[in-house]
């Protein structure tokens with residue numbers, strides 16, 4: 001009996017030792033892997049690395065994570081997810097701690113955007129649901145109180161007065177309150193719409209097609225400080241650029257997207273690079289952003305290859321830390337990549 005009792009602790013000790021050795025070996029391997037993966041072909045340089053400490057507890061992702069938005073001012077990260085019986089919006093701190101979740105009138109979030117003005121902060125969501133709250137673009141308080149509904153809830157359409165959407169994909173709101181909406185994600189509309197602070201049409205571009213200013217699934221939109229609107233024209237495998245004041249077409253990039261169309265457009269905080277997600281090839285492309293003026297040709301300066309079936313859908317950038325957050329539908333998680341230098 002006494003011998004048997006003594007064997008237990010000894011076995012546990014041996015187990016712990018083996019586990020420690022395993023960890024040590026594993027971390028050495030990781031270091032070696034890091035070293036080699038920082039060198040890629042064609043002079044391409046690794047610019048970001050995965051932050052494995054974000055989030056602290058991944059179990060909070062309980063559905064399909066479609067979108068993510070960073071509130072750099074308040075250090076918050078909002079995640080939109082879909083699924084039955086799951087909270088639709090999760091709120092994390094930028095350190096990765098889970099803070100809150102909410103649901104109110106959110107059916108199927110597609111795109112999400114944080115808007116900060118001098119006086120307040122709000123969260124905009126494009127909802128592609130087909131229930132009574134769907135086909136809309138909605139504004140919420142940071143804690144999930146519904147503040148504004150654009151579109152005709154429950155009714156898909158193309159009308160501008162009253163406003164209607166069909167699977168609105170994403171939006172960008174300027175500090176002035178003027179906004180740009182891409183509509184949509186495979187419904188009857190293929191358009192980019194600019195609205196005034198009081199939600200009236202300022203200009204509209206696009207219809208279904210491959211020509212200049214036409215779209216096939218305008219999937220993501222952003223605006224740079226030089227007055228240009230950038231649209232991921234997903235199924236035409238190109239990015240189109242417009243003048244934000246007039247809506248005039250300024251140019252397009254297509255040579256970088258032969259393998260897969262662009263799903264996201266987001267600038268880094270210094271506006272030097274554009275981050276583009278490719279869902280089908282599980283990759284992020286980092287493109288050189290042209291300064292004010294000519295769009296020119298696109299150039300990929302770096303890539304982040306994700307695991308198979310990760311399916312990166314939309315991304316956002318923390319303009320303070322430079323971190324990229326990736327909403328991955330396949331992996332059902334949001335990952336954070338931080339700049340290497």
Ligand SMILES: *[C@@H]1O[C@H](CO)[C@@H](O)[C@H](O)[C@H]1NC(C)=O
Nearest residue numbers: 084085086087088101102103
């Ligand atoms: C949201 O909805 C889900 C499922 O319907 C529920 O489990 C959850 O408690 C709700 N509320 C919040 C705040 O997440």
Ligand SMILES: *[C@@H]1O[C@H](CO)[C@@H](O)[C@H](O)[C@H]1NC(C)=O
Nearest residue numbers: 186187188189190208209216
């Ligand atoms: C757009 O046009 C293509 C053919 O050019 C057609 O297959 C598709 O259904 C159209 N989409 C819409 C929303 O009208």
